[in-house]
Amino acid sequence: MDFLPALPQGHYRQVGVVLRAAISGERGKNLLLLLKEAGLVWATAAGAASGRSRLSGVTEPLVWGYFTLYRSPRRIYVREVAVREDFWPLRQNREKLRAALEICADAARFSLPGHPPEELLPILYWTLKALEAGTEPAAVRFRFLYRWGRALGTVPGLDRCSACGKPSQQGLLTLRGLLCPACAGPVPAKECLSLGEKELNRLKKAVMLSGKDFRNEPFSRDEIPLFGKVSALLTRLIESSV
Ligand SMILES: [Zn+2]
Structure with missing residues (x-):
């Protein structure tokens, strides 16, 4: 490089x-x-x-x-x-530091050389602030990837179906975005994630809270697998478009 x-x-x-x-x-x-x-x-x-x-x-x-x-x-x-x-303070905690470095690696992977990141820098800064404050790292990485991908214009919203545009309370998160039950045809299992209303609400909350509220939101460790799976899908989605 x-x-x-x-x-x-x-x-x-x-x-x-x-x-x-x-x-x-x-x-x-x-x-x-x-x-x-x-x-x-x-x-x-x-x-x-x-x-x-x-x-x-x-x-x-x-x-x-x-x-x-x-x-x-x-x-x-x-x-x-x-x-x-x-x-x-973030460097003094091994788990937080590892999550921070992983997010820095994402930022490097998903930035275009020579492309001024005026919108991206504040997203990264407040992501690290959330980690420092003790917010669950899996939720922090998910929020980072979502906001970063939105700023790059590659990640679709979580409130509407990407195909028909109607509001959707549940659906299938795919490499084409969220698909409502009516639009979700057969998608290979490794390229999608089925999200019920409760799960989708947690994801929406994680991206829509203000920075201050996000830093105070108690995400449970039970939610780590959900955030991890969605982050993996978002990573592939952003990767395929930058
Ligand atoms: Zn639809």
């Missing part, structure tokens, strides 16, 4: 987040950044893998801030990071 946006050579300062960091060479790091204006870019942080470097702690995944970058003819260098949020 060679994400070099069409930026002219020179210095830039952009708000964004580190999605991934990998050691490169002796003491450097390669960072996958999601930036508000430039989108997804790979950047090199020279010396950042050395504990003595001022870039060492600020070039870890989940760090948000203002990135001062230099674009040379061949690559982009990180010069400085003014941290706005490092999600420190």
Whole structure:
């Protein structure tokens, strides 16, 4: 993956987040950044893998801030990071951290290089806030994929049938969206999920609550399989369209 946006050579300062960091060479790091204006870019942080470097702690995944970058003819260098949020409490919990990194990987997979993610960055930020607050990770990932997919224009709504457009209280979630009982023909079992009224209501609630209410909503561990299955389907749906 060679994400070099069409930026002219020179210095830039952009708000964004580190999605991934990998050691490169002796003491450097390669960072996958999601930036508000430039989108997804790979950047090199020279010396950042050395504990003595001022870039060492600020070039870890989940760090948000203002990135001062230099674009040379061949690559982009990180010069400085003014941290706005490092999600420190989230990093202290293994389960939350794993969920956060998985969501960052989704964000990297489902962003188009060079496509400015102005709508996407706030979705990711508030997703991490919900994880930090302790909302059930399976529900958080589902809400993230749904909102991210809606922003990309690839995920249909959960309140209407994708075929006939009528409101639907239950149905079959498929790679074509939600199908009401009247429209749902034979669909291979691995490409759909049958949702009763109660399940569909829980999904709708998880995506429609305000950020604050979502962070306070007690999703039960019994609901994890439902959110997991729907997330798997949404992943395939978004993947097939980006
Ligand atoms: Zn229908």
